[in-house]
Amino acid sequence: MRGRCSRKLGVLAKAGVLLWVLWLGYILLAGSPFPSSSTVEEDEEGRNVRAKQRSLDEAAADGQLARPLYSKPAPDSNAMGEWGRATHLNLSPEEKKLEQDSVERYAINIYVSDKISLHRHIQDHRMNECRSKKFDYRRLPTTSVIIAFYNEAWSTLLRTIHSVLETTPATLLKEIILIDDYSDRVYLKSQLAQHISEVNRVRLIRTKKREGLVRARLIGATYATGDVLTFLDCHCECVPGWIEPLLERIAENASTIVCPVIDTIDWNTFEFYMQTDEPMIGGFDWRLTFQWHSVPEVERKRRKSRIDPIRSPTMAGGLFAVSKAYFEYLGTYDMGMEVWGGENLELSFRVWMCGGSLEIHPCSHVGHVFPKKAPYARPNFLQNTVRAAEVWMDSYKQHFYNRNPPAKKVRQLQMKPTQVFKQCV
Incomplete structure (x- = not known):
């Protein structure tokens, strides 16, 4: 009698262990990083939806960022x-x-x-x-x-x-x-x-x-x-x-x-x-x-x-x-x-x-x-061009003076030619 009870208890114990193992396997599969093919398809679809939404959100954000401080009134084609x-x-x-x-x-x-x-x-x-x-x-x-x-x-x-x-x-x-x-x-x-x-x-x-x-x-x-x-x-x-x-x-x-x-x-x-x-x-x-x-x-x-x-x-x-x-x-x-x-x-x-x-x-x-004419006089235009020629044109400035004889009269500058150059070397 005692032997039969021991055998029954052994069977029940084995069955319990088997059920526990199956339950543990289910839990592990459910949390596994290797989902089933249907889950992969669902996740892929979800990623596409999320990516599309992000794209829409970014486009909307860019649209907001592109807005000027003030909007023009509605166009009036008759104006x-x-x-x-x-x-x-x-x-x-x-x-x-x-x-x-x-x-x-x-x-x-x-x-x-x-x-x-x-x-x-x-x-x-x-x-x-x-x-x-x-x-x-x-x-x-x-x-x-x-x-x-x-x-x-x-x-x-x-x-x-x-x-x-x-x-x-x-x-x-x-x-x-x-x-x-x-x-x-x-x-x-x-x-x-x-x-x-x-x-x-x-x-x-x-x-x-x-x-x-x-x-x-x-x-x-x-x-x-x-x-x-x-x-x-x-x-x-x-x-x-x-x-x-x-x-x-x-x-x-x-x-x-x-x-x-x-x-x-x-x-x-x-x-x-x-x-x-x-x-x-x-x-x-x-x-x-x-x-x-x-x-x-x-x-x-x-x-x-x-x-x-x-x-x-x-x-x-x-x-x-x-x-x-x-x-x-x-x-x-x-x-x-x-x-x-x-x-x-x-x-x-x-x-x-x-x-x-x-x-x-x-x-x-x-x-x-572009105005019909210069709105006001530029009495110093020649002086300005002489400054540019003296500072930057080196030997080529002679072509400037040959083509523009009046420029020779304003050749003396208030600034040495190297002053500007030294600021950018």
Whole structure:
């Protein structure tokens, strides 16, 4: 009897051990890192769903980061100048006289400009590759946009400011710095100050005497807090997507000065002419006058795609972006340059001869009103070009003097030729 009980207990014990082993095996399989094929399929599907969601989230985040500080009002196709169209007016003799007076005063048809919205839309006819290009906004540097002006017309100045605010992503725009270079027009006093006080991220600085473009811009640069200094003239309109290519290129190479493609805004009708063909590059003649030239074949072959930046010997000078640190390393502008003219070639020579580069980015477009004539005199233009020749052209400066005999009379400089060079070696 006792033997049979012992055998039964042994069987039960073995059965219990077997059940325990099976249960333990189940637990181990359930927690195993080697799931069944159905589980693999479910996890793969889950990963795809999660990846897609992350992609959507990132796209949404990029969309948020790309938003400008202010949005333009809805377009009005019937409004004058909308989408960059030309404006033609049927004027009475009295109105025609007012129009002519505005042209005489500003060298721009301000009578027409005043009829056009400060927030007008511009058609984006850039290359498809430019419009579809994606940017990592988290990695782009910030910028301070510096705009110097002297007795600028109200509508062109304000349209420039609002164009920057409405086309530059808020996450990239540190501030707009306006430098009033001792203007004496009444509307540029309290009226402008009041308007600026109602707009975010715009700062107005007034000089205590006439400084000229070069020194006025340098005053603005000293107040800038952005990583990149972006200089614009005071009668511009920016095409959406204008700033990202400039900042991306500087993020890639901080020793590069990058210029946008300068589109033409007609001084009389304010029609916006966008360059859709290959941009031109800057050059100069032996009188040190800036000129535009076609891109040489060697540069075409060097570039891998048509949206790659284009190397340019010189720049027009009114519109460009540069790392603030690199600008200071170069020695900034030559402080001996008066008013404007010649400083663009001097800085162009300097950046190339100090190991940097100068480029035009085909995906960045900014419209510029080219006045009918120079709005004010440039009595020091010849002196400025002589400074550039003496400092940077070495033996080649003789070609400059041969082509420009009056320059010999202003040959004596206040600065030794090596002073600027030593700042960038």
